[in-house]
Every structure is written in structure tokens, then in C-alpha cells.
């Protein structure tokens with residue numbers, strides 16, 4: 001089918017998502033909760049793009065939105081970039097030292113975080129849960145509670161027998177890695193990552 005991405009008409013296969021199509025043609029869309037080989041979860045919304053049909057447009061998560069004939073996708077409109085900056089800012093409010101988030105924030109031109117959040121070092125992206133369940137066949141962790149109490153947990157807060165301590169959950173976590181070392185006041189982003197970004201423009205690891 002024919003799809004237009006950022007003004008370029010391209011061919012997409014039935015069953016592809018907008019993200020699949022964009023990446024196939026080398027168009028960068030940042031992601032956090034998406035990984036090849038794991039089921040889509042659409043938790044972070046960082047992959048947001050604008051889809052236009054005639055005069056109407058809507059914002060969708062590209063990782064779970066299937067392509068349709070004649071779809072017009074805009075991956076970097078001001079509306080899209082503003083939404084991504086807001087998402088990153090909100091995530092950084094509760095996970096300020098994540099190097100992945102710091103790098104993505106720098107790449108999106110963020111220099112400050114205006115919000116204060118309770119630090120919890122988890123963005124609830126669900127990658128660890130899906131990795132354990134779908135790739136390691138462990139099923140040792142899951143989400144517990146709802147709303148602001150929601151968190152990844154083990155049953156009864158004890159390591160279950162199903163856990164082989166393989167470390168795959170830590171390996172795939174976008175915020176469990178080495179914390180950002182930049183000199184920062186609370187709420188400031190040092191943007192030191194920008195030098196690294198020139199070497200690796202896609203730090204999300206996908």
C-alpha cells in the first residue's frame with residue numbers, strides 16, 4: 001500500500017506499523033518501550049507522530065498504529081516535537097539520572113525540567129515484564145497496583161522460583177543503566193550528552 005511519510009510517498013506492507021514503515025525507510029522516530037521481538041505495549045508515547053487525513057489530524061503512537069492506504073504521516077511537526085519534549089520532561093521529573101532519558105532530552109533540545117516528581121527510577125515501560133515473560137519464558141515479574149502506586153514487582157515481594165536471575169530485565173531496562181554523570185542542579189539538564197549524540201544519534205538502543 002502507499003503511505004506518505006514526511007512528504008515522501010513510500011510502499012508499506014500489510015501488517016506493518018507506522019514505526020516499522022518509518023524505520024524501513026530510515027526515518028528516525030525515538031522509542032522507549034518498543035523492542036523488536038517483544039509485543040507492542042504503547043506505554044511511553046515517545047514514538048508519537050501526527051497522522052493526517054484531509055483536514056483532520058491526530059496524534060498516534062507509531063509503534064502500535066497499523067499503516068493504512070493513503071495515510072499521511074508527519075514525524076517531526078512542531079506539535080509532535082512539543083509532545084515528545086513534554087513526555088521526556090515528565091519522565092525526567094521522576095527518573096532524573098537516566099542516561100538514556102538525558103540523551104534523548106538533549107537530542108530534543110530540552111535544557112530544563114519544570115516539574116518535580118517523586119524519584120522512582122522506573123518509567124513503567126514494561127520492557128522488563130515482557131522480556132521476562134516473552135523471551136526468557138520466566139514470567140517472574142509483573143505490574144502491581146494501579147495509578148501512582150503502579151510498579152513492577154515480584155509476587156509477594158519475594159524472588160519466585162521462576163526467576164533464574166538471568167539479568168535480562170536489567171539488560172533491557174532503559175533507565176537501570178549507569179546514571180548520568182553530568183554536573184546538574186535539580187531541574188537542570190547539562191546537555192553534556194550532545195557530544196556523544198554526534199557520534200551515536202540514536203541512543204535509545206533500538
Ligand code: FES
Pocket residue numbers: 030031032033034041042043044045046047048061062063064
Ligand atoms: S515506543 Fe511507542 S509508545 Fe513507547
